[in-house]
Amino acid sequence: MSVQAAEEKQSVLAKITDLTDQYVNHKLAALLLKKGIEYYREQNQSPIINRASEIFHRLTLSSFDGITVDFDEKDQPVIMATRNEDEKLTVSGMSDGSTDQLYLALRIASIEKYVSENEPIPFIVDDILVHFDDERSKETLQVLMELSKQTQVIFFTHHSRLIELMNEIATEKNYQQTEIQSGWDMETDSLSQSLPQMIGSV
Numbered sequence: 001m002s003v004q005a006a007e008e009k010q011s012v013l014a015k016i017t018d019l020t021d022q023y024v025n026h027k028l029a030a031l032l033l034k035k036g037i038e039y040y041r042e043q044n045q046s047p048i049i050n051r052a053s054e055i056f057h058r059l060t061l062s063s064f065d066g067i068t069v070d071f072d073e074k075d076q077p078v079i080m081a082t083r084n085e086d087e088k089l090t091v092s093g094m095s096d097g098s099t100d101q102l103y104l105a106l107r108i109a110s111i112e113k114y115v116s117e118n119e120p121i122p123f124i125v126d127d128i129l130v131h132f133d134d135e136r137s138k139e140t141l142q143v144l145m146e147l148s149k150q151t152q153v154i155f156f157t158h159h160s161r162l163i164e165l166m167n168e169i170a171t172e173k174n175y176q177q178t179e180i181q182s183g184w185d186m187e188t189d190s191l192s193q194s195l196p197q198m199i200g201s202v
Contacts (some may be wrong), residue, residue, distance in 0.1 A: 049079075052102075052109035054083070059101040059140055067102065079106075097131035104128060104140070120151035127157050138165050143172060193202055 004132075041099065045070075053066030065082045072078050080088045082101055091099055111123050125144075129137045141162070144153050157163075 048106070048109045048113050049061065051107040051112060055108050055143060056102055056105035058143060059105055059136060060098060061136055061139060064098065067105065081114070095132075097136070099141075100128065100131050101136070112150060115151045117177065121153045122154055123147060124154045127159070127191075129157070129159075129162060135162075136167060137162060138169055141166055142169055145174060148175070 006063060019139065049067055049069055054066060057066050063083065065085065068080055068082050068088065069077050070088060078088055079102070081094060081098065082088050092103065094102070108123075111121075115121070123144075132140060137192050144155065147153055159163070166175065166177075
């Protein structure tokens with residue numbers, strides 16, 4: 001090998017080494033930046049998200065770890081459910097029951113935040129447990145009982161089974177129950193008999 005060829009080889013190797021160092025440094029800097037952003041997001045999440053995360057964990061009977069806010073490819077915030085420590089699911093990837101539990105957790109956390117700073121307002125829900133099994137329904141009713149210590153909770157349902165579950169976790173002193181036996185017929189503009197609807201006021 002001539003001296004010139006040897007020098008060219010060394011020059012190429014030097015450039016490769018330099019480019020490799022630059023690549024490693026850039027990748028390391030990007031990784032550290034990503035970790036820093038993730039840490040900042042975790043430490044500065046809205047108190048509502050943090051509280052909703054705790055409630056969601058309960059409503060799903062620990063099937064999910066909680067809720068977090070991530071960012072999509074357009075850098076727009078997206079609420080996601082977390083489980084198994086590092087698995088994240090968007091709403092579209094969740095069951096109807098889990099989706100309902102997530103949104104309910106956000107509603108409860110929001111009303112808790114509101115009543116802590118303002119005059120209490122009723123929290124009204126209408127047959128929100130249609131996709132919940134008995135155990136998750138009972139846990140949800142328990143969470144609503146706890147919320148009723150901060151503000152009035154009015155729960156509408158057509159399902160007598162939920163009244164049975166409520167009676168398993170509460171006493172008559174904890175809530176009031178009212179049954180509606182009639183409804184208004186819009187066609188005849190008069191009262192007519194309808195299916196019973198139960199109202200639980202916690």
